Amino acid sequence: xxxxxxxxxxxxxxxxxxxxxxxxxxxxxxxxxxxxxxxxxxxxxxxxxxxxxxxxxxxxxxxxxxxxxxxxxxxxxxxxxxxxxxxxxxxxxxxxxxxxxxxxxxxxxxxxxxxxxxxxxxxxxxxxxxxxxxxxxxxxxxxxxxxxxxxxxxxxxxxxxxxxxxxxxxxxxxxxxxxxxxxxxxxxxxxxxxxxxxxxxxxxxxxxxxxxxxxxxxxxxxxxxxxxxxxxxxxxxxxxxxxxxxxxxxxxxxxxxxxxxxxxxxxxxxxxxxxxxxxxxxxxxxxxxxxxxxxxxxxxxxxxxxxxxxxxxxxxxxxxxxxxxxxxxxxxxxxxxxxxxxxxxxxxxxxxxxxxxxxxxxxxxxxxxxxxxxxxxxxxxxxxxxxxxxxxxxxxxxxxxxxxxxxxxxxxxxxxxxxxxxxxxxxxxxxxxxxxxxxxxxxxxxxxxxxxxxxxxxxxxxxxxxxxxxxxxxxxxxxxxxxxxxxxxxxxxxxxxxxxxxxxxxxxxxxxxxxxxxxxxxxxxxxxxxxxxxxxxxxxxxxxxxxxxxxxxxxxxxxxxxxxxxxxxxxxxxxxxxxxxxxxxxxxxxxxxxxxxxxxxxxxxxxxxxxxxxxxxxxxxxxxxxxxxxxxxxxxxxxxxxxxxxxxxxxxxxxxxxxxxxxxxxxxxxxxxxxxxxxxxxxxxxxxxxxxxxxxxxxxxxxxxxxxxxxxxxxxxxxxxxxxxxxxxxxxxxxxxxxxxxxxxxxxxxxxxxxxxxxxxxxxxxxxxxxxxxxxxxxxxxxxxxxxxxxxxxxxxxxxx
Amino acid sequence: xxxxxxxxxxxxxxxxxxxxxxxxxxxxxxxxxxxxxxxxxxxxxxxxxxxxxxxxxxxxxxxxxxxxxxxxxxxxxxxxxxxxxxxxxxxxxx
Numbered sequence: 043x044x045x046x047x048x049x050x051x052x053x054x055x056x057x058x059x060x061x062x063x064x065x066x067x068x069x070x071x072x073x074x075x076x077x078x079x080x081x082x083x084x085x086x087x088x089x090x091x092x093x094x095x096x097x098x099x100x101x102x103x104x105x106x107x108x109x110x111x112x113x114x115x116x117x118x119x120x121x122x123x124x125x126x127x128x129x130x131x132x133x134x135x136x137x138x139x140x141x142x143x144x145x146x147x148x149x150x151x152x153x154x155x156x157x158x159x160x161x162x163x164x165x166x167x168x169x170x171x172x173x174x175x176x177x178x179x180x181x182x183x184x185x186x187x188x189x190x191x192x193x194x195x196x197x198x199x200x201x202x203x204x205x206x207x208x209x210x211x212x213x214x215x216x217x218x219x220x221x222x223x224x225x226x227x228x229x230x231x232x233x234x235x236x237x238x239x240x241x242x243x244x245x246x247x248x249x250x251x252x253x254x255x256x257x258x259x260x261x262x263x264x265x266x267x268x269x270x271x272x273x274x275x276x277x278x279x280x281x282x283x284x285x286x287x288x289x290x291x292x293x294x295x296x297x298x299x300x301x302x303x304x305x306x307x308x309x310x311x312x313x314x315x316x317x318x319x320x321x322x323x324x325x326x327x328x329x330x331x332x333x334x335x336x337x338x339x340x341x342x343x344x345x346x347x348x349x350x351x352x353x354x355x356x357x358x359x360x361x362x363x364x365x366x367x368x369x370x371x372x373x374x375x376x377x378x379x380x381x382x383x384x385x386x387x388x389x390x391x392x393x394x395x396x397x398x399x400x401x402x403x404x405x406x407x408x409x410x411x412x413x414x415x416x417x418x419x420x421x422x423x424x425x426x427x428x429x430x431x432x433x434x435x436x437x438x439x440x441x442x443x444x445x446x447x448x449x450x451x452x453x454x455x456x457x458x459x460x461x462x463x464x465x466x467x468x469x470x471x472x473x474x475x476x477x478x479x480x481x482x483x484x485x486x487x488x489x490x491x492x493x494x495x496x497x498x499x500x501x502x503x504x505x506x507x508x509x510x511x512x513x514x515x516x517x518x519x520x521x522x523x524x525x526x527x528x529x530x531x532x533x534x535x536x537x538x539x540x541x542x543x544x545x546x547x548x549x550x551x552x553x554x555x556x557x558x559x560x561x562x563x564x565x566x567x568x569x570x571x572x573x574x575x576x577x578x579x580x581x582x583x584x585x586x587x588x589x590x591x592x593x594x595x596x597x598x599x600x601x602x603x604x605x606x607x608x609x610x611x612x613x614x615x616x617x618x619x620x621x622x623x624x625x626x627x628x629x630x631x632x633x634x635x636x637x638x639x640x641x642x643x644x645x646x647x648x649x650x651x652x653x654x655x656x657x658x659x660x661x662x663x664x665x666x667x668x669x670x671x672x673x674x675x676x677x678x679x680x681x682x683x684x685x686x687x688x689x690x691x692x693x694x695x696x697x698x699x700x701x702x703x704x705x706x707x708x709x710x711x712x713x714x715x716x717x718x719x720x721x722x723x724x725x726x727x728x729x730x731x732x733x734x735x736x737x738x739x740x741x742x743x744x745x746x747x748x749x750x751x752x753x754x755x756x757x758x759x760x761x762x763x764x765x766x767x768x769x770x771x772x773x774x775x776x777x778x779x780x781x782x783x784x785x786x787x788x789x790x791x792x793x794x795x796x797x798x799x800x801x802x803x804x805x806x807x808x809x810x811x812x813x814x815x816x817x818x819x820x821x822x823x824x825x826x827x828x829x830x831x832x833x834x835x836x837x838x839x840x841x842x843x
Numbered sequence: 844x845x846x847x848x849x850x851x852x853x854x855x856x857x858x859x860x861x862x863x864x865x866x867x868x869x870x871x872x873x874x875x876x877x878x879x880x881x882x883x884x885x886x887x888x889x890x891x892x893x894x895x896x897x898x899x900x901x902x903x904x905x906x907x908x909x910x911x912x913x914x915x916x917x918x919x920x921x922x923x924x925x926x927x928x929x930x931x932x933x934x935x936x937x
Contacts, residue, residue, distance in 0.1 A: 206885040
């Protein structure tokens with residue numbers, strides 16, 4: 043007997059029900075099925091999972107960013123009452139490493155830890171507090187090593203090697219045109235150095251899941267993730283099981299933004315469940331979550347732009363250095379993306395781009411909304427403003443003059459496809475009216491920088507306006523066989539037609555299940571649609587990332603519906619003859635006349651089709667960074683209006699205006715949510731969000747110290763949507779999730795520059811930069827003798843303390 | 844996302860140290876890792892396991908060197924697992 047034949051088919055836990063929706067057709071406002079339960083607190087997130095008799099898992103993590111492990115003693119923990127299992131690397135039954143691109147990360151560390159928070163041992167216990175206390179009883183003997191935390195240092199020949207093949211994870215070079223010749227022709231040259239800090243996805247639902255042994259050697263895992271099948275394959279490999287023995291079901295996901303694309307506790311929970319033969323639940327708390335997922339790559343960028351006196355770009359040179367942290371995650375793809383988008387959405391005839399990705403002992407970095415495009419957009423847009431200033435040109439005119447257009451070549455060699463409406467979206471934001479300037483005197487404090495902190499009543503407040511435009515690929519690139527699977531079933535239930543849609547695509551809060559239902563409604567003309575819980579019983583849908591699901595899974599659902607419809611029509615033709623058939627309001631319509639109800643024709647039967655949709659093939663870049671690497675491109679422009687308290691460095695973003703090409707607005711309500719949410723995340727990177735690292739250790743692993751925008755920080759958003767159909771895409775749609783995040787950050791910083799006249803070359807921008815104390819935050823905290831110290835000093839050294 | 848670094852060939856080498864050799868077991872494993880590291884193709888895949896990934900010829904040549912280094916250091920055996928990537932040609936593997 044094969045494993046497939048013996049693996050249980052019945053779920054080990056009752057599957058969540060699939061609510062029947064009555065969605066609108068595509069293009070119509072449709073309320074999401076999970077909206078009301080989430081607002082009411084009735085939605086089951088993965089952290090709410092429960093099974094009688096379950097145990098609680100916990101993870102022992104390294105306190106050191108770099109250390110040798112000499113011994114691990116678990117005996118004391120094992121003897122604690124209520125402790126059911128204590129596991130180390132020796133208990134990993136299969137492959138001891140995992141990773142999306144390069145399997146370089148230990149499931150549990152054996153000889154060395156490479157970042158603070160790396161998993162070393164696991165405990166399962168009757169109670170979460172017992173598990174936590176047992177962790178304290180595990181004795182690990184470390185030899186602490188100096189952490190390597192600077193990617194520039196990591197690049198040096200004599201740097202300590204963090205991995206067997208050195209510290210350079212990836213280098214991409216793009217050679218486009220003849221930069222040397224262009225340099226000689228340039229009338230104006232501007233250069234600058236820029237830096238982006240480490241942003242966190244800051245999803246609100248922490249990592250959590252429930253692993254349930256099936257009693258036959260396999261395991262079911264209920265998990266919040268972005269890519270069920272990749273999780274399954276990695277889990278199975280490390281458990282030493284066949285993929286069929288590991289079944290994953292998506293549980294309620296409280297946000298993702300790339301941070302759930304890698305594994306966190308998936309293998310750990312399954313190991314504990316199989317060891318104890320009991321269900322095991324793991325939930326990270328907020329602090330542990332900061333150690334439990336990857337972050338946005340910090341990046342240092344050096345740019346040089348050359349142009350004619352008239353403002354035509356002649357060349358761009360850029361050197362990008364990314365801190366990948368301790369393990370690879372998806373850093374190679376980020377390195378590639380950043381290289382390809384480094385010049386921005388402009389006609390750049392000559393370019394020389396170096397993109398470096400380094401291993402360090404900082405926390406691992408990987409996928410986050412914008413994926414490499416965010417960092418370079420901050421830099422290339424700052425450069426465009428700098429060039430405009432040097433030329434004495436309006437910065438928006440300079441952008442429009444150089445906007446890329448269909449038919450030219452990207453610096454990585456691919457032809458710019460239609461539509462590429464860079465000029466149009468820039469003109470749209472220019473034409474939108476500016477918000478009226480409100481008199482500061484007597485203004486409600488909530489509408490002043492600093493808000494109700496009552497720090498300014500208008501004195502020192504200046505307004506600034508800034509523009510930026512960015513773009514990014516949609517879908518997986520560089521040769522990856524990107525596909526999704528959809529199973530669609532048409533049947534009659536309770537006397538009414540019902541369409542069931544089943545995919546493994548992860549709904550992470552973006553509204554995918556609603557779009558799937560809308561597509562089924564549109565293609566089959568049936569009002570009642572149930573989207574089943576995503577799981578691995580159906581084929582892979584790929585990841586919920588790269589703004590790809592509506593495109594790729596949407597196409598799979600559309601094609602499956604078309605096949606179901608065709609089979610249904612075949613049946614109708616047998617009964618009612620040839621004619622121009624359609625389904626309208628539950629009836630089969632032939633040449634405009636209803637001939638039979640869908641329910642009557644189907645009877646007790648159902649029609650089911652499963653489709654695997656693969657998008658057009660892409661190619662990897664060659665040694666000169668050239669190739670048709672990307673599938674689709676999405677563009678968005680932003681205009682930010684800010685008010686700045688120039689004395690205290692406090693900022694109020696007054697308004698963000700944006701124009702975005704979406705191809706087709708599938709669900710306008712969800713689109714609005716993506717645009718506003720993306721702008722919030724872009725605002726966070728501009729002004730607030732940064733994981734502070736000192737000598738490899740996170741200093742602010744909490745939402746008290748890691749600041750994210752609240753409703754009080756959010757400006758009003760004015761959005762114009764362009765629907766320029768992509769002829770290759772289903773319904774002409776474009777991915778919409780990431781573009782709002784990309785250019786909103788540089789637009790805000792451009793507005794800050796406009797208000798203050800300062801360079802502001804690093805994000806997030808801090809008050810001390812705005813008031814001119816320092817262009818960058820100091821590497822060390824203030825010390826006696828440093829500027830301003832005598833007046834303030836450290837709290838614990840003040841005499842009054 | 845997976846697929847960016849598809850190597851034509853991946854070889855996993857597990858060193859089985861000998862307790863009777865002159866050098867201690869740890870050094871036998873380290874000798875293999877050191878040889879693997881010189882190849883520029885290696886990553887750690889377990890306490891005694893090293894993986895080499897890259898073009899077929901370079902991986903096979905490096906594997907031989909790793910095995911020789913392990914055996915020279917006194918290892919009792921080296922377990923080898925070789926895996927070929929079917930689509931490697933598309934990804935520009937040599």
